[in-house]
Amino acid sequence: MKTTILHIEDDQEIGAWVSSFLIESGYEVIWITSGEKAIEYMEKVDLVILDIMLPGLDGYTVGQRLKQRYPNIPIMMLSARTSMEDKLQGLSFADDYMTKPYHPDELIARIQVLVRRFGVVESAVLEIKHLRIDQKINRIVNTITKEDIVLTGKQFHIFMYLLDHLNQILTKKQIYEAVWKDAYIDGDKTLMVHIRHLREKIEIDTSRPEIIETIRGIGYRMKS
Amino acid sequence: MKILQSLMSRYLLLILFALALFPLIPAVYYSYTILFNHKLYATQELETLWQNTAVELDGQGVEAIEHRLQSIKNNYPEAGIFWITVNGETRFIDDRPENIPDKWTFADSLKFMEERKFFVDTYLNNREPQEMYTTTALIGNDSNQGVIVFQLPLSKTDIGSLSKDYIFIALFLCVIGFFIVISWLFFYKIRKRLVQLQMTMSVPGNNGVPDQVDIKRMDEIGRLESAFNDMVNQLNKSRANEQKEENMRKQLIANISHDLRTPLTVIRQHVYSVKNASDTSKEIASLQIVENKLEDMDNMINNLLSYTLLSAGKHPMNIIEIDILDEIRKVIAEWYPILEKYQFEIAIDLPDKSLRWNVDPIWLKSILDNLIQNIVRHARLGRYIGIKTVERYGSTFIVIEDRGKGFEHESENKGVGIGLSIVTLMMKEMCLEWDISTSSTGTCISFGKKI
Known part of the structure; x- marks a missing residue:
């Protein structure tokens, strides 16, 4: 089943192009030019792409209303408003904020991240290198050995957090605070030890990790 | 103002009362003797x-x-x-x-x-x-x-009446004492009100303007308080107007930015479409240049608007204590894919400890974005970016290095240096010291907190 995107954009040229681009990229698209009736479509969509400068209700108001009623549907702001205040205001309810002019490939990449994060796809099976991950049933299979990989609670959390932010570099502090729900203490080796044990279970060669990459001086990245 | 409300009138009344009291004391004191008692024999x-x-x-x-x-x-x-x-x-x-x-x-x-x-x-x-x-x-x-x-x-x-009259002297002293106390109370109250007014005037309220004063009496001080309240009102009004103008200006700049970006978006989308449909490498190369230029223009609009706001002092600054190394890591993490794309060698050598500075995190991010963007645009050929800390003048400085051809070299993407002007303004506002050393083998930018 295709992911359905509600695209709210008043500019005809941009709206038409984005809609056709998304359809070409394999999504179903509902394109509307104002936010007033957006709520009517929310039952059938998996993701919302929202502009800020809209006729009538502005994007912030529309976004807040949608998020209030449908907190589990991701909202991505796509706007030519680039100031930090605008971004902060947008991100107070939206799940991502992208500025125009944007790179179409980046748009698709960000949509994929959101779709994964919110688990809106039916088939949640993902392949990363030699791993097959079924997010629905939280199962990780090594495709070479055909064996299930059993992770401890913390290892699983780290793995899933990196997977949710696929291809994104995360600092040690970000990972620690997300997984342990506690303040990161500088120089703490706990995360490093857990990553080492995780790698022993998922990597083919732990001396040359392919799935969880170390970004020296910053943190880690899971690469697809 | 009624004449009786005047401080001067009240003080004059007090003086008159005292003046009248002095002859009255003996009059009252001797009235009994004179009216009811015996006459004095000469x-x-x-x-x-x-x-x-x-x-x-x-x-x-x-x-x-x-x-x-x-x-x-x-x-x-x-x-x-x-x-x-x-x-x-x-x-x-x-x-x-x-x-x-x-x-x-x-x-x-x-x-x-x-x-x-x-x-x-x-x-x-x-x-x-x-x-x-x-x-x-x-x-x-x-x-x-x-x-x-x-x-x-x-x-x-009559000579007997000249004998010592202790009661009379005591009464006289009491009256003088009473007058002194009344005068002291009079001036003490004035002083108290003046001190209170001075305190209110010197303590700024929530919006930086002092609060209004309660007027208890419409005398000279009351009128001064009333004038002060008028001034506070005017200040608040002009502060509100200033805020309104500031918002309008910001709104205008945001709208200009928005209106400039909208056609850029359309151009970029179509360039993407044409590029994907192109067969020849020559076409693709040309469209790549168009894409790069669109990106540059986008950055320039950003910088121009930031600079306009900054130079007018309208860019909000919110100084808080943050871990600067953590912020740098996050910014580098964002730039990492781009740096990788241009095959940069990324050498991050930051200590695994916190370094706390009082800065505006948004401004700091803008500074780092500008500096890294400069390296990506002008020092791409060096394919190296190094970020580390050094100890200098007893303080920790952040050093960002590249191996480009330096500032003297005319880069293909060279602009008017508005990005660096923004960096200079922001560093100055946040009391950060910074310097650039540039040569044909690379540029080194360091910044740190002044001690």
């Missing part, structure tokens, strides 16, 4: 009366003398009157005064004279005065006829 008159009586009684018999003295006694009931005959016998009229012998010896006379002597220097030397006023006269001015004696308590005479 000693001068008594003296004359006694001398005249002595002359009148010249050659008179005992009965005539006593009759005359009795009539005087009737006029002066408080007086003690007696006379001494030639034989030294005392003859009393009505009551007998104390300590007067019936028969006078020479020694008695001397003692009596000494006791009744009136000292002129009594008051000057603060001596205890006699209790009795006494005057004597020889009948007919002749020592062979006898002596008539008139005695009166000193307090009943």
Whole structure:
């Protein structure tokens, strides 16, 4: 089943192009030019792409209303408003904020991240290198050995957090605070030890990790 | 303002009250004596009366003398009157005064004279005065006829009233004390109100303007308070106008930015479409240049608008204490894919500890974005970016290095340096020190907190 995107954009040229681009990229698209009736479509969509400068209700108001009623549907702001205040205001309810002019490939990449994060796809099976991950049933299979990989609670959390932010570099502090729900203490080796044990279970060669990459001086990245 | 509300009028009233009180004190004090009590006898008159009586009684018999003295006694009931005959016998009229012998010896006379002597220097030397006023006269001015004696308590005479009057002095001092206390209270209240006003004036309220003062009385200070309140109102009004203008300006800049970006978006989308449909590498290369230029233009719009806001002091700054190394890591993480795309060697050497600075995190991110963007645009050929910390002047500095051809080299993407102007302004505003050393083998930018 295709992911359905509600695209709210008043500019005809941009709206038409984005809609056709998304359809070409394999999504179903509902394109509307104002936010007033957006709520009517929310039952059938998996993701919302929202502009800020809209006729009538502005994007912030529309976004807040949608998020209030449908907190589990991701909202991505796509706007030519680039100031930090605008971004902060947008991100107070939206799940991502992208500025125009944007790179179409980046748009698709960000949509994929959101779709994964919110688990809106039916088939949640993902392949990363030699791993097959079924997010629905939280199962990780090594495709070479055909064996299930059993992770401890913390290892699983780290793995899933990196997977949710696929291809994104995360600092040690970000990972620690997300997984342990506690303040990161500088120089703490706990995360490093857990990553080492995780790698022993998922990597083919732990001396040359392919799935969880170390970004020296910053943190880690899971690469697809 | 009503005249009675004036501080000056009130103080004048106070002075007038005091001035009126000074003559009033003796008036009130003596009013009882004057109105209800006995009159005071003038000693001068008594003296004359006694001398005249002595002359009148010249050659008179005992009965005539006593009759005359009795009539005087009737006029002066408080007086003690007696006379001494030639034989030294005392003859009393009505009551007998104390300590007067019936028969006078020479020694008695001397003692009596000494006791009744009136000292002129009594008051000057603060001596205890006699209790009795006494005057004597020889009948007919002749020592062979006898002596008539008139005695009166000193307090009943006019010289007696000059005796020490402690109550009067105490009352006088009390009134002066009362006046001093009232004056002190008057000025203390004024001072208290002035100090209160000064305190309110010097303590800024929530929006940086002092709060209004409660006016309790419409006197001179009340009017000053009212004028101060008017000023506060005007300040608040102009602050609100300024805020409104600032918002309008920001809105305008945001709208211009938005309107410039919208056509850029459309161009970029179509370039993408055409690029994907192109077959020849020449076309793709051309479209890549168009894409790059669009990206540059986008950055330039960003920078231009940031610079406009910054130079007008309209860019909001929110200084908080943050871990600067954590912020740098996050910014590098965002830039990492781009740096990788251009095959940069990324050398991050940041200590695994926190380094806390008081800066605006958004401004710091803008600075780092600008610096890294400069490296990506102008030092791409060096394919190296190094970020580390160094200890300098007892403080930790952040160093960002590249191996480009330096600032002197004319880069293909060289602009007017607005990005660096933004960096300079932001560093200055956040009290950060920074310097650039550039050569043909690379550029090194370092910044840190001033000590």
